[in-house]
Amino acid sequence: HPYGCGLASHLGLAIGKPTIGVAKNRLIGESKTVAGQTLLVQNGRVIGSVVTTKEGVKPxxxxxxxxxxxxxxxxxxKHCAYNSRIPKPVLQAHKIAAEEKRRVQKKHKTL
Structure with missing residues (x-):
């Protein structure tokens, strides 16, 4: 995150629980391969990793x-993304959000 504290960090701090940031697109940083692992580096600091969760798909x-x-x-x-590019908990969250969006849009159409 450009400011060093994205949604995962903010939420984790707010609720005092472990959190992980996952994105489909790179927001900042440059890719740098070190010891066979592709890291995201910003101003000389490791800020994340580029992770391939499934062969033949974008990381x-x-x-x-x-x-x-x-x-x-x-x-x-990697464990949560079995047979998928996106980890299952993230897919589930997207599904729930899409259902809620449809519900709200339908409600506003009937008003």
Missing amino acids: VYVSIGNLVSLKTAIEII
Whole structure:
């Protein structure tokens, strides 16, 4: 995140729980391969990792949010993204948000 505290960090701090940042697109930073791992680096500081969750698809961008190391965040994302580019919890959140959006739009159309 350009300001160093994205949604995952903010939410994790607010609720005092571990969180992980996952994005479909790179927001900031440059890719740099170190010891076989592609890291995102901004101003000489590692800010995340480029993670391939499924062969033949674009990678996702993983960053620490709160109370989780980058290594652990990558392991969790790979585990949760079985047979998919996007981790299952993120897909589920998108599904719920889309359903709620449709519900609200339908409600406003009937007014």
